[in-house]
Amino acid sequence: MSFASGILALVTLQRLGELVLSRRNTERLLARGAVEVGANHYPFIVLVHAGWLTALWIWGRDQDVNLAALAGFLLLQGLRIWILVALGPRWTTRIVVLPGAPPVASGPYRYLPHPNYAVVVGEIALLPLTLHLPRLALMFTLLNLAVLAVRIRIENRALSVSDWPRTSTP
Known part of the structure; x- marks a missing residue:
């Protein structure tokens, strides 16, 4: 297994683990009376992220690794953990308000x-750059920004409702 494949395997496992955590947190929030908002956009977010990982596996698994870009990506993982800890059981990949x-x-x-959206924008760009794939970085950054523009508008509207907190991140 190449170094690049090892990195991609770890990122893939991380994302799968996050989906499990998100599902568990979403179910628990809904059981407490939370409401999901804007579910219609969610498949597009899944499509962008799945496409990003798939493209990285196809074109990046045997690439050399840019260690500076990898360091930036790893720094973002520390920020991701900080976000997960701050939100705790309220973290989910969906927009769920309690x-x-x-x-x-x-x-x-x-x-x-x-x-979290700032972290995701950085990750979507940095991981392809880590694998010397600047076109993938640009393409998926633009796609991600498009879905985030929709998502942030929906989430801001949901959060503007009196007493509804932040409860989601992708």
Whole structure:
């Protein structure tokens, strides 16, 4: 197995683990009376992320690794963990709001309204650059920005409802 394949395997396992965690957290939130908002856009987010990983496996699995870009990607993983810890059981890949719960204002949410989206934008660009695939970085960054523009608009509208906190990240 090449170094690039090892990196892709770890990222793939991370994303699968996040989907399991997201499903569990979503089910628990819904059981507590939470509501999912904007579910119609979710398949497009899944498509972009699945396409990104698939393209990386197809064209990047045997590439040399740019260590500087990899260091940036690893730094983003630290930020991702900080976000997961800050949101705890309220983290999900969907937009799920729990009426009456106070907004999360700790961790990176003290500084940015949507820190996970900033991390995801960086990841979508940096991992292909780590594998010397600048065209994939550009293509998926643009696709991701398009779906995030829709998602952030929906999430901001949902969060503007009185007493509805941040409860989601992709």
